[in-house]
Amino acid sequence: MAIEYQGELWTIQRWVSGFYNNAYLITCKSSNKSVIIDTPDQPDELIAAAGETDVNAILITHNHWDHLEGFDVVTDQFQSPVGIGANDADAVADKDGYRDPIDVSQDNILQVGEIAIRCIETPGHTPGSTCYLLPGDTPGSAPHVFTGDTLFPGGPGKTGSPEAFNQIVESIPNRLLTLPANTVVMPGHGDFTTIEASAAEYAVFASKPREAGLFGDVTWQ
Numbered sequence: 001m002a003i004e005y006q007g008e009l010w011t012i013q014r015w016v017s018g019f020y021n022n023a024y025l026i027t028c029k030s031s032n033k034s035v036i037i038d039t040p041d042q043p044d045e046l047i048a049a050a051g052e053t054d055v056n057a058i059l060i061t062h063n064h065w066d067h068l069e070g071f072d073v074v075t076d077q078f079q080s081p082v083g084i085g086a087n088d089a090d091a092v093a094d095k096d097g098y099r100d101p102i103d104v105s106q107d108n109i110l111q112v113g114e115i116a117i118r119c120i121e122t123p124g125h126t127p128g129s130t131c132y133l134l135p136g137d138t139p140g141s142a143p144h145v146f147t148g149d150t151l152f153p154g155g156p157g158k159t160g161s162p163e164a165f166n167q168i169v170e171s172i173p174n175r176l177l178t179l180p181a182n183t184v185v186m187p188g189h190g191d192f193t194t195i196e197a198s199a200a201e202y203a204v205f206a207s208k209p210r211e212a213g214l215f216g217d218v219t220w221q
């Protein structure tokens with residue numbers, strides 16, 4: 001686990017799994033309450049770090065297996081409410097660990113200690129893909145948004161059809177690029193970026209005529 005943000009009110013730690021998935025642990029400093037974001041395979045390190053805290057919620061960005069392979073072991077360890085987008089919930093609906101579902105529909109706020117996470121519905125990569133926004137914890141400090149496989153440095157997440165691609169290129173400008181420019185984008189794989197950098201990249205893409213039927217692995221430029 002690496003500390004990626006050390007604020008006044010909370011810390012954000014990241015764990016990178018063997019399959020290069022990012023999972024996150026957000027911990028409220030005053031209450032020691034925490035939130036886990038995504039549950040990749042063999043999450044021993046994540047569980048060890050989260051075990052030092054009082055896990056109040058497990059949030060899933062979307063229903064792809066690589067973000068869920070550690071779901072059973074994490075939810076066995078921590079009997080916490082679980083949130084996943086309604087349109088992705090089938091993947092975990094039958095699991096014992098899917099308990100006390102958290103409503104993660106658009107603009108819902110999840111309060112855990114001082115942490116107030118806003119849910120943002122961003123369909124496209126999957127129908128129920130959901131991003132989770134942490135505001136800055138002091139005036140002037142950067143917000144953080146956990147984007148799963150919806151937004152990466154350089155492009156959107158992979159889409160499975162032209163319709164899904166149209167959805168993701170609605171979700172990203174309307175729901176993510178409208179966030180403060182200094183917002184740190186923390187995706188489900190790889191490196192971080194910012195909303196400012198993503199907006200600049202997207203502007204290049206939006207300025208060019210779009211190939212009909214585009215989908216799959218698309219980059220902004």
Ligand SMILES: [Zn+2]
Pocket residue numbers: 062064125149
């Ligand atoms: Zn995915």
